[in-house]
Structure formats: C-alpha cells, structure tokens
Amino acid sequence: MLVGGALLALYLIWGSTYLGTKVALTAWPPFLLSATRYLLAGGVQYGVMRLSGAAAPSKQDWLRAAVVGFCLPLFGNGGTTFSQQFIPSGLAALMVATVPMFLAVLGWVSGITPKPTAKVLIGLTLGLGGMYLLASTRVAAPVLIPGYQTLGIAAVLLAAFMWSVGSLYSKKKPIGGSPFLGVGMQMLCGGFFLLIAGLLHGEADKFHVTGIGLKPWLAFAYLVSMGSWVAFSAYIWLIRVTEPALAGTYAFVNPVVAVLLGWAFAGEALNAQMAGGAALIVVAVMLVVLGGRRSSAPQPAPAGERQLGDIQD
Template structure:
C-alpha cells in the first residue's frame, strides 16, 4: 500500500460499508458452515466451495485480459492453498463437527497473535511491542478458559470437544504460516487472479483430503436439504466473493490494521448468531475467555500499528493471506 493510497482516503461511508461487510459476512460464515455441515462432509464442503469460487474468479479475470500465470506462480499458489484453504478453512470446518461455531470463531481469533510471533521469528515483522506481548499473554489465558470449558451446546459429534479445539488451533497456526509465506512470495500479475489460483489449489487439496477421510461414501447429493444448499451458496457468494473483495479493496485504501479489525469483531458476531439461531449457550467461563481473546487481539493488532509514514506494501498483501472464511 503506497502512502498516496493511504492519504487519499475514499468516502468514509464506503470504508464503513466495506468494514461492515467484513464484520457481518465473515462473522456469519461460521453459522452458515455449521448449517451446511448437516448435509455436507467437512472437507468436501470446503473443497467444492473453493473450487467453484476460485474457478469462476480465475476464469473471469483471465477473460478480462489478465496475463497467464507462470509455473512459479502456480507453485506459490499451491503452497498457500495447502496452508490456508486446506489446513486453515478445512481445519476450522472440520472442528465445527465437535465444538460450537461461536467457540470455533473465538479460537480462530488467535490468528493475529500467531502472526505477531511467527512474523517476528521469521524476521518479516519487528519485535512485538509491550502491548502486543500483553495481548499474547491475555490470549493464552483466554484460550485456556475456552479449551477447558464444558459446554452443553448442540454439536454434530458430541463428546470430543478436544478434537475440535486442537483442529481449530492448528488451522489458525497454518493460516498464519500461509499468510506470511504469501507476503514474502507474492504471485505476480493481478491480485484477484492470484486469489483465484490459491482457491483452486486449495479446493483440489481439500477434495483429496475428503476422499482420504472417507467422505465420498457418506455424501449423497440428493440428501442436501434446501437449507444446506442455501448455506453453501452463501459461503460461495458472500464469504468467498463479496466479503473478500471488500477486504482486498480495504487493503488498498486504508491501513492494514484497520482492515484487520475483522479479527476481533467476527467472533462476537459468530457467538451472538450461534446463541440466537443455533442454541449455543454461553456460560461465565466462555464469556470470560471470549473477552480475554477479543481484548488480546485488539492489543496485538492495534498495539503493533506504526505511527511513522507508511511504506509500500508487498504485492502479496493483496493475496488470500490474512483472511478467515
């Protein structure tokens, strides 16, 4: 992002509308995923979603005149596809069989904390500030409270919440690894073409994971209810196209820290929707853990903001990196 792009801000109403899209749409994709999982197995759900969204996006951008990507670009897209769609989204979707969608969203909010630590260790970002370190400590406390919570909320596969917690934390970690890789190894050409390539690669790997997981015999196209079809269409249309396009645009016109505020708003939206529509009850321990994680992510994201003049951002900033569902 250039200094000119940041200083020449668009109308505040446009920025507000784009942020609202991220907050509401990405926050609601957790409930949509849980609804779709009543008829779709997890990895096939994510695989078909990403292949469809990525295939259409790639075709549209190429037909509009974008140059064909190189083999190196496809290799980079494959690495990001493994880290983000496969482990990141696939792991989060898998986890929602075992834990409530609100809890999954709260644990996914640890992504900025992983990014702060991994970015520092890899030399891509400066050493965390005191506020960031405080946020990391609070985040660990919040994760402990959430991971040790005994909930009676309805889940698809009851009795094994630990599987879901481990899966979503691994997903958050791998999402962070893929985000940093994408920043350091950007795909050339149109950023929207690169995103389509990453989704195509991720969708392919997710389908392979679904087949290895034995999901094909359990999947029956005729058994998908209208409600599950609607949830799937919502994930493709709103989650993969509209909200992500808003995020790409925000990265171009505002500071990344402002665009990244979705990380601590989405969990609040997801928890409220899960409570209102999916019977996901909240107890004192979950509420305390949620508050700690939200506060922690705010400290990590906003505490790491630079007050100096903004520098040009790497082209990879406009790829699929740093995006949750």
C-alpha cells in the same frame, strides 16, 4: 477507508460463516464441502479476472498459489470445518482466535514483520483474556459427532497455525499481477487439495446431492459468495497491505459475532461475563489496530515511490 471496510467484512462475514458451516455440515461431508466451495468460488473468480484482461500467471505464481492453497483453504478452512463435526461452532471460533498470536510471533521470529509494539502485545493479551471469558461461560451445544472433543480442538488449533504460516508466506511471496486473480488461483489450488483429502477420507461414498435440503444449499451459497468471494479476497488483500497482526484481528471479533448470533437465533444466554469478554476483545482490536499503524508510520517514502508501491499493491 478500504482497510476499515475490508476488516469489517472479515469481522461480520467470517463470524457468521461458522453458523453457515454448521448448517451445511448437516448435508455435506467436511472436506467435500470446502472443496466444492473453493473450486466453485476460485474457478468463477479466476475466469472473470482472466476475461477482464488480467495477464496469465507464471509457473512461479501457480507454485506460490499452491503453497497458500495448501496452508489456508486445505489446513485452515478444511481443518476448521472438519473440527466442527466434533465441537460447537462457537468453540471453534474461539480457538481460531489464536491466529493473531501465531501471526505476531511467527512474523517476528521469521523476520517478515517487525517486533510487536507494546500496544500490540497488550492488545493480544487482552484478546486472550476476552476469549477466555467467552469460552468459560459458553454453554455446551450439541455436536454432529459427540465424544471426540479433543480431536476437534486439536484440528482447529492446527488449522489456526497453518493459516498463520500461509498468511505470512502470502505476504512475503505475493502472486504477481492482480491480487484478485491470485485469490482465485489460491482458491482453485486449495479446492483441489481439499478434493483429494475428501476422496482419501472416503467422503464420496457418503455424499448424495439429491439428499441436500434447502437450508444446507442456502448455507453453501452464503459460504461461496460471502465467505470466499468477499471475505477471503478481503483477507488476502489485507495481508498484502497491512501488518499480519492487524489482519488477524478478525479472529478475536468472530467469537463475539458467533456468541451474538447464538443469542439472537439459537436461544443461547448472553450474560455479564460474556459481555465483558466481548468488550475486552473490542479494546484488544483497537490496540492492535493502533499499534500496527504506529509501527509502520515512521519511515515515509518519497511521493514517487509511494505511488509506485500503491500501484504494485
């Protein structure tokens, strides 16, 4: 039940944050947008968890949080946000659909996860097919900085790769104690790295708080509250308790959500080929979900060990 709810949050919320990011980018430079988002979200979450009685993290926990913050918020979110200056938000969502493939292959090669089952491999293949159908029919949309599509695609693919690396590291080297305290630490570290990136990118001179309109502020609030507090926390928890390929299925569903939002709010066409791509993606997610659960079921632990594992998770 909890796993299903967390997956649903990722599917719907992160699918809509592409549109929110595009709106926010009309007023915020990319790295400072992500930096402010994660510093605010992480600072509040860390403070609330510490005030509620969570134990102080160790130096090793902060080091692990820094590694995840470097891979996920800095490269993963920062790279994707940066790319949306040059490519449509829907295309960015489609490119991020490479995450489940990176997770499955890198997890297997590194020995963190078992070899993908036949169902998972078929699901990943169908997901790629659905992604291709969506990409091949999507009408080009205006971008903030035209003429640099190759740079945008390269940035988002690097972001997907680093996101996968950080996710697998988070699974293998989890932060001790409350996972929600750990999420706050990871967001704080990532926000710090993003702030440095923004300053090195010269964004401070281009950014003026007084020039931000209502829509960008609303988009920013949505990114902080739903994109970071709810969805990012759900993702880190899922990485700890499920197979990475299962947690990564959000990347297949997000393009479907992006296409539907474009159809509902931006007047974009929704034809039979796009509907077919969405259907393939839904089937792909089902196969990865079933395959992932099947692979982890054969070796049940004794009742006492299961309870101890539940507490530790």
